Amino acid sequence: MTTSSKPLKQIHLAAHFPGVNNTTVWSDPRAGSHIEFGSFAHFARTAERAKFDFLFLAEGLRLREQGGKIYDLDVVGRPDTFTVLAALAAVTERIGLTGTVNSTFNEPYEVARQFASLDHLSGGRSAWNVVTSWDAFTGENFRCGGFLPQQERYSRAKEFLATVKELLDSWHGDEIVADQATGTFLKDAKAGSFTHTGQHFDIHGQFNVPRPPQGRPVIFQAGDSDEGREFAAAEADAIFSRHGTLEAGRAFYTDVKSRLAKYGRRADQLLILPAATFALADTDTEAEELAREVRRQQVSGATALRHLEFVWNRDLSAYDPDGPLPDVDPDVTESHIAQGRAQVRMYRDPIATAREWRALAEANNWSIRDLVIHTGNRQNFVGSPATLARTINEYVQSDASDGFILVPHLTPTGLDEFADKVVPLLQEQGVFRTDYEGPTLRDHLGLSHPDTEGVRRRAS
Amino acid sequence: MSSHPDPLHLAVALDGTGWHPASWREPVARPRDLFTAAYWTDLVTEAERGLLDLVTIEDGLGLQSSHFLDPDGRTDQVRGRLDAVLIASRVAPLTHHIGLVPTVVATHTEPFHISKAIATLDYVSSGRAGLRVQISARPNEAAHFGRRAIERIEHYDTPAVHELFDEAADHVEVVRRLWDSWEDDAEIRDTATGRFIDRDKLHYIDFEGRHFSVKGPSITPRPPQGQPVVSALAHDTVPYGLVARSADIGYVTPHDAEEARAVATVIRAEQRAAGRADEPLHVFGDLVVFLDDDPAAARARRERLDALAGEPYTSDALVFTGSPAQLADLLQEFHAAGLTGFRLRPAVAGHDLPAITRGLVPELQRRGVFRRAYEAGTLRGLLGLARPANRYAA
Numbered sequence: 001m002t003t004s005s006k007p008l009k010q011i012h013l014a015a016h017f018p019g020v021n022n023t024t025v026w027s028d029p030r031a032g033s034h035i036e037f038g039s040f041a042h043f044a045r046t047a048e049r050a051k052f053d054f055l056f057l058a059e060g061l062r063l064r065e066q067g068g069k070i071y072d073l074d075v076v077g078r079p080d081t082f083t084v085l086a087a088l089a090a091v092t093e094r095i096g097l098t099g100t101v102n103s104t105f106n107e108p109y110e111v112a113r114q115f116a117s118l119d120h121l122s123g124g125r126s127a128w129n130v131v132t133s134w135d136a137f138t139g140e141n142f143r144c145g146g147f148l149p150q151q152e153r154y155s156r157a158k159e160f161l162a163t164v165k166e167l168l169d170s171w172h173g174d175e176i177v178a179d180q181a182t183g184t185f186l187k188d189a190k191a192g193s194f195t196h197t198g199q200h201f202d203i204h205g206q207f208n209v210p211r212p213p214q215g216r217p218v219i220f221q222a223g224d225s226d227e228g229r230e231f232a233a234a235e236a237d238a239i240f241s242r243h244g245t246l247e248a249g250r251a252f253y254t255d256v257k258s259r260l261a262k263y264g265r266r267a268d269q270l271l272i273l274p275a276a277t278f279a280l281a282d283t284d285t286e287a288e289e290l291a292r293e294v295r296r297q298q299v300s301g302a303t304a305l306r307h308l309e310f311v312w313n314r315d316l317s318a319y320d321p322d323g324p325l326p327d328v329d330p331d332v333t334e335s336h337i338a339q340g341r342a343q344v345r346m347y348r349d350p351i352a353t354a355r356e357w358r359a360l361a362e363a364n365n366w367s368i369r370d371l372v373i374h375t376g377n378r379q380n381f382v383g384s385p386a387t388l389a390r391t392i393n394e395y396v397q398s399d400a401s402d403g404f405i406l407v408p409h410l411t412p413t414g415l416d417e418f419a420d421k422v423v424p425l426l427q428e429q430g431v432f433r434t435d436y437e438g439p440t441l442r443d444h445l446g447l448s449h450p451d452t453e454g455v456r457r458r459a460s
Numbered sequence: 461m462s463s464h465p466d467p468l469h470l471a472v473a474l475d476g477t478g479w480h481p482a483s484w485r486e487p488v489a490r491p492r493d494l495f496t497a498a499y500w501t502d503l504v505t506e507a508e509r510g511l512l513d514l515v516t517i518e519d520g521l522g523l524q525s526s527h528f529l530d531p532d533g534r535t536d537q538v539r540g541r542l543d544a545v546l547i548a549s550r551v552a553p554l555t556h557h558i559g560l561v562p563t564v565v566a567t568h569t570e571p572f573h574i575s576k577a578i579a580t581l582d583y584v585s586s587g588r589a590g591l592r593v594q595i596s597a598r599p600n601e602a603a604h605f606g607r608r609a610i611e612r613i614e615h616y617d618t619p620a621v622h623e624l625f626d627e628a629a630d631h632v633e634v635v636r637r638l639w640d641s642w643e644d645d646a647e648i649r650d651t652a653t654g655r656f657i658d659r660d661k662l663h664y665i666d667f668e669g670r671h672f673s674v675k676g677p678s679i680t681p682r683p684p685q686g687q688p689v690v691s692a693l694a695h696d697t698v699p700y701g702l703v704a705r706s707a708d709i710g711y712v713t714p715h716d717a718e719e720a721r722a723v724a725t726v727i728r729a730e731q732r733a734a735g736r737a738d739e740p741l742h743v744f745g746d747l748v749v750f751l752d753d754d755p756a757a758a759r760a761r762r763e764r765l766d767a768l769a770g771e772p773y774t775s776d777a778l779v780f781t782g783s784p785a786q787l788a789d790l791l792q793e794f795h796a797a798g799l800t801g802f803r804l805r806p807a808v809a810g811h812d813l814p815a816i817t818r819g820l821v822p823e824l825q826r827r828g829v830f831r832r833a834y835e836a837g838t839l840r841g842l843l844g845l846a847r848p849a850n851r852y853a854a
Contacts, residue, residue, distance in 0.1 A: 027651045035681055037553070037584040061572070063662070063677060070659040070677075077642070077657075077681045080573070083580035086549035089497065109521065109604040110569065117543035121497045121550040140675035141572045143607075176540065178484065178491035183768065185484060185491065186535040192523065203606040206531065208523045210495055210540045302654040 011396045011432050012273060012403030012445060013423075014098070015047035016056045018411040020064070020075045022307075023277060023377075025297045025409045032412050034075050037087060039412035044088045046412075047095055050419035051433050053444040054096025054127060055088065056240070056405055057081050061105055062138040064340035066306055067315055071338075073303050075411075082114050089122035096441030098127035098220060103160035104134065104153065105142045108201060111160075112167035115217045116209035124213030124440035129220035129240055132157040137339045154227045159200045161219065161235055170194040171211040173451070215450040218441050233259035237447050238271040240405060244380040249274060249400030271445060276404040278381040280388055280417050291382045294409055295373050304369040307376070311350050311357070313337050321369045325358050380404075388418075389425035396431070468791060468829045469801025469843065471561075471744060472507050472816060474500075475518035476538040478808040479748050479775070481526065482768035484538050488810030495542060497550050503809055504551045507558055510817025511831050513842045514559030516592050516691070516803065519544035521565050522601040529613065531600055545577050552585035559839030561590035561691060567624055568596060568605045571634035575678055579639055582683035587838030590689030590708075593632055595624040617696055625698045630669040632690055632706040637665035639687055640850045641677030663852040685840045686847045693746065695776060697726070704730030708845060709742040709801075713777040717797040720745060724798030740845050744801040745794050746777040751806075751815035755782040762807070777805065784819035788827060795829070 017040065018024040025031060033039045044055050059081050064071040081099040088097060097118065101111060111128075119126040132153040139145050148156055175191040177184050192207035221232035222240040232239045233256060243252040249272075257267045279291035299307070301321030309316050313331040330350035331337075347353050361371045381388050395401055408414025426432035437443055477484040477491055484491040493499040500517075507515050523539045525532045544562035552560055560581060564574050574591070582589035596602070597620070602610040611620040646661035665676035691709035694700050703710030704727055712727070714720035724743050731741050752758035758781045766772050773779065780787055791802055804820075806812030824830035836842050 026649060026656055027654075031649075035583060037586075041553070060679060062675075063679060070657070070662055072655045072657050072659045075656055076662075077647070077679060079580035079583055079680050080576040082543075082546060083549045083577045083584065086546040087553050087584035090501075090550055090553040105570070106573070107568070107605050107607065113521075114543050114546065117546045120495045120542055121546055123497075140673075142570055142674070143672040145673060171540075176492070176495075180485045180487070180489070180491070183482075183485060183536050185537055186539050189533040189535050191539070201606055203604055205600050205604045206523050207604075208520070208540055209542060212495075300654040 008431050009396050009402065010446075011392065011426060012271060013050070013052045013432065014054045014056050014096075014273060014403070014405040015043060015052050015415055016058070016275060016405050016407040017043055018075070018408055018414060019058045020060060020078065022074050022298045022303050023407060023409055024075050024411065025294060026075050026411075027297060028410060030413060031410055034411055035077060035079055037084070040084055040088055041091045042412040043415060044092050044095060046415045046419050048092045050415070050423040051436060052095060053403070054098045054125075054441055056098045056129070057084065057100060059100040059102060059131070060340065061102060061133075062141055062340050064338070066309065066338045071306070073300070073306060082118060085126070086118055086121055089118070089125065094125070094436045094439065094444075096125045096127055096218070096444055097122055098129055098218070100129040100131055100222075103130055103132050103157040104148055105138065105144070108160055108163040108167060108196075109203065109207070112164045112207065113209045115164070116168060116212045119212030119214050119217055120209070124442070126212070126214065127218035127220060127238075127441055129222055130157060130161055130236075131222055135339070154223075154231055156200045158231060158235070159198045163196050163198070163201050163203070165216060166194055166196055167207045168211065168216045169450075170207045171209070173211040173215075176210055214440050214442050218445060218447060229256050230259060232256060232270065233265070234263045236270060238273055238445065241272055241274045241401075244274045244276045244404075246395060246398070246400050249395060250398065253399050253401060268446065271402040273403050273405050274401050275407050276380040277377070277407050277409065278388060278418065279379045280383070280385065280422065282384060284383045284387055287383045287387070291379050295376075295378065298409070299369060299373045299376060301369050304372040307372045308368055309337050310341075311347050311353050313350060319368060322367045325354075325361050325368055325371065330354050385421035385425055388422045389429065392422075393426065393429060393431050466795075467831065468795050468824065469513045469742065469744065470510075470816075470821070470824075470830065471514045471516060471559075471801065471803040472512055472813060473516045473518065473746070473803050473805045474503055474809065475805070476524075476541065477810065478812065479805040480762075480765045480769070480773050480807040481537045482765040483808040485768050486765070486808045486811060489808065490810060491538065494538065495540070500547045501551050501554050503813060504555055504558060504560070506813050506817055508555050510821040511834060512558060512817070512821075513801065514561050514590065514689075514839060516561045517544040517547050517563060519563040519565065520601070521568055521596060521604055522598060529598055545581060548589070549581050549584055552581065552588070555585075557588070557834040557837075559588045559590055559689065559842060560585055561592050561689065563592045563594055565596050566593050566628035566631035567610075568601065568607070569631075571631045571672070572638065572674055572678070574631070575635040575638035576680040578635070578688050579678065579680040579683040582685055582688045587684035587840070589683065589685070590691060590839055591635075592691045592693065593628055594693065595621070595628050597621055597624060617698070622698050625702050627671045629702050629706055630667075630671055632702075633669075634665065634667045634672075634674045636687060636690070636706075637667060637851070638674070638676055638678040639682060640852050641665050642681040643850050643853050644682055644686070647681065682850065685838050686850065687840075689839050689843065689845070700727050701730050703727060704736065704741070705734045707741065708843065709744055711744050711746045711803050712799075713746050714794070714799075715778045717793050720794045720797040720799050728798075740843075742800045742843060743798065744803045745799045746803045746805060748773075748775050748777050748779045748805045748807055749787060749812050749816070750779070750781040751784060751787060751812050751819060753783055753819065755786060758782055761811075765807070773807075775805075784815065784823045787820055788823045791824070792827070792829065
């Protein structure tokens with residue numbers, strides 16, 4: 001437990017629907033559909049039963065490829081984000097609904113009306129995880145076709161978000177009078193008027209969705225670069241980060257929160273919510289065993305070879321995953337074997353990485369599969385319910401995060417045990433809500449309504 | 461199903477508080493609830509109570525306007541609306557049989573997004589999704605996107621508009637190909653080989669058109685109906701062509717049985733020319749309805765609303781004012797002239813929708829021309845459309 005004398009922070013918890021990475025174990029006999037609405041409904045209801053802050057959906061706009069072929073070893077396929085979230089609003093009452101929506105392959109007017117509509121239809125529970133991409137590979141599915149120079153992706157994202165905010169703010173919330181006696185429906189014929197002139201968007205006219213309950217959706221940012229952090233500090237309400245360890249989490253937390261002041265924002269106006277995987281069992285020993293088993297399920301021999309290809313940038317299908325690492329060096333030419341993934345860009349110096357991994361494998365007598373299991377992401381939290389509750393609380397109280405976005409490995413039941421066994425312990429410790437206090441996601445996250453933060457209302 | 465060999469299909473077109481511009485002023489109208497889920501759930505639930513085939517939901521990428529091309533700056537009519545696809549999706553888990561057909565604007569949207577959105581609506585509704593495709597020739601809506609200039613038109617029969625319809629046809633083609641870009645059994649979950657999908661059953665659609673090209677495949681697997689229902693409103697030869705080539709339902713606006721027969725003949729000819737003679741294609745008549753048991757009450761209501769609006773109501777569609785029995789007579793007459801169903805536009809949603817479900821429907825049932833229970837689990841099923849083979853399946 002923390003010995004600090006400051007009041008305990010309240011933990012924020014969210015549920016990430018299992019995605020299309022190898023984190024998700026589809027080979028388990030209990031694994032259900034990733035497409036059928038029943039899976040989403042079960043997952044959302046479980047999270048709501050546990051009083052989670054929100055549900056989180058990722059997005060990808062082109063199926064991944066490796067070696068010029070559609071990648072077939074992980075879950076493939078997902079439904080449309082907005083459409084699923086709107087349907088989930090019908091089978092839940094309080095839980096927030098966060099959707100990842102790309103700012104490169106959409107237009108502000110449409111995204112603004114989709115989020116405004118979702119916010120109306122969910123009674124103020126919408127959130128937008130703003131992501132960018134620039135690859136021509138994804139662009140092949142869209143009108144604009146082409147792509148964005150990498151250095152422009154944040155400038156477009158920033159302008160996109162600013163434009164969406166302008167559109168949402170173009171209605172103030174009091175325009176609809178609907179006075180049946182006098183026949184005045186709109187107070188102001190100019191309701192929703194906007195003009196935006198910028199580098200990426202030059203648009204004007206009238207927005208056609210009245211102001212939604214939250215004013216604007218809660219804004220998430222997920223990028224980790226210096227530019228991404230700055231963007232979040234200036235614009236976002238929460239960060240979906242990947243720094244799930246205690247030390248990395250604290251460093252990230254300190255860094256990002258320290259950037260807020262120059263934008264005139266307080267530390268509590270930006271929540272840091274890392275993704276976190278977990279292995280939960282009755283005892284710590286059983287959980288360790290489960291964690292190992294799940295890691296082997298996540299990294300089959302075939303998956304291990306494909307992951308090694310991210311570094312080697314060449315076809316390794318002739319290698320034995322249970323044998324030693326390839327002697328041949330990575331191909332360092334530009335075109336990359338894997339397309340549609342963010343993680344492959346993490347290996348900046350593949351030759352050095354390969355050398356390091358060969359040495360590591362030799363020293364530990366690891367096969368290709370062993371190496372990928374050990375160098376890949378282990379579960380963030382492993383243990384009994386008491387261990388998980390204690391660890392999660394420690395992370396939050398020591399400012400490694402404000403909570404976590406949990407990523408279970410099973411669809412759709414991967415959250416059930418956590419909801420039943422860990423959440424009650426957090427509630428007993430007084431660090432997690434026993435019921436929702438308000439109807440909107442802003443209420444759950446402790447964020448104020450944008451109108452109370454000094455949004456300029458036009459004098460009229 | 462009734463034993464009638466040629467049953468009639470019924471849809472309702474939902475738009476705000478109803479199609480009469482003063483409808484929001486009726487006591488039943490609930491104008492302050494327009495932006496809530498409860499309002500739309502109540503309307504669609506009422507339509508489902510009447511065993512209707514489907515509801516369409518109007519939409520647009522700008523404020524509503526009484527002018528055919530430009531904003532009108534009016535404050536005395538309903539302005540503002542929610543995204544129709546999201547309304548349909550929000551209502552889907554709360555209904556069980558009725559088809560959900562939101563409007564999508566082809567001119568300014570991405571076919572890739574629309575395809576996966578409607579596929580997903582089909583999943584969340586267990587096979588009840590469709591779309592109504594529409595173009596936008598409004599310069600102000602183009603300015604909301606800033607991506608293209610729309611040539612200013614004087615009327616809807618110009619080359620610029622024909623071009624927009626051609627683009628809409630391409631849009632629908634891409635949407636349809638993407639729905640087929642996964643074969644039904646592509647997800648194999650083969651633990652022996654570690655493969656989640658059989659990638660040979662996923663297909664690039666490689667669409668190259670004059671307005672856009674799309675690679676595919678979709679990110680969303682083939683929806684439950686295979687191909688959700690595509691529909692379009694058509695007033696003229698060019699849109700008739702779009703209906704004949706691309707749609708499962710065309711909504712048309714004849715004002716008498718003679719026109720109904722003529723329109724149906726043109727569309728059937730276009731259908732043959734498009735090589736689709738053996739595929740079912742519905743032609744629904746659109747009618748605005750003021751419906752009361754006492755025809756005089758319906759007339760009085762229309763006059764009252766016209767007085768509130770300050771002008772007589774006009775429409776592209778025939779405006780019917782009368783009793784359920786009179787409407788049933790008219791529908792049967794149009795039905796005999798070659799229309800397969802009707803899309804009724806309630807003048808006042810809160811009044812005329814229940815008048816359809818509780819007045820017209822029982823009347824049609826008594827005459828043996830409308831279902832007494834839902835006979836199929838999908839919208840295609842209700843419309844008598846088989847689940848189509850996948851164009852890419854070997």
